Amino acid sequence: MLELTKTPHTDGTVCLTVTVPKxxxxxxxxxxxxxxxLVGEVSGKTxxxxxxxxDMTPGKVLRGARxxxxxxxxxxxxxxxxxxxNISEMERDVRPIGKEMAKRLxxxxxxxxxxxxx
Numbered sequence: 001m002l003e004l005t006k007t008p009h010t011d012g013t014v015c016l017t018v019t020v021p022k023x024x025x026x027x028x029x030x031x032x033x034x035x036x037x038l039v040g041e042v043s044g045k046t047x048x049x050x051x052x053x054x055d056m057t058p059g060k061v062l063r064g065a066r067x068x069x070x071x072x073x074x075x076x077x078x079x080x081x082x083x084x085x086n087i088s089e090m091e092r093d094v095r096p097i098g099k100e101m102a103k104r105l106x107x108x109x110x111x112x113x114x115x116x117x118x
Contacts, residue, residue, distance in 0.1 A: 023067075029056060030064030034115050058116050059093035065109045066091075079108045 020028045033056060066076050066087075073087040080087075089095035097105065097116045106113030 026060050026064035027068035028064070030061045030111075030115065031068065033061060034111055037112060037114060056118075057093050058097045058118055059091045061115050062087075062097065062105060063091040065105075065111055065115070069109060071109075076108060080104050 018028060018032075066073070071079075073084045073091070077084040077087045086095060090097050090101075099113075099117065102113040102116040105116050
């Protein structure tokens with residue numbers, strides 16, 4: 001057997017490739033980011049989201065998490081007692097997501113609030 005196939009040459013990193021339907025890509029990316037944050041909290045190591053998912057924004061995480069839970073913007077807005085336009089603006093990264101709103105989003109979407117803070 002060739003040496004190349006016997007020994008992994010990964011310098012401590014692993015490359016993951018995931019194939020999902022296009023409409024679910026953002027939700028999967030948000031879920032992966034949440035997993036990375038949880039692993040980091042457990043292991044004491046953190047990986048900045050920008051390194052793992054360079055195009056990820058708080059709005060994309062929000063949209064992905066909402067879609068993953070099959071919620072409409074109106075349903076999430078009702079759960080948070082805010083307007084649908086606020087949700088839309090946060091998802092488009094027009095309105096920033098502050099710490100208090102991130103906590104409310106985390107509770108409503110059953111995920112760590114830090115996922116919405118970059």
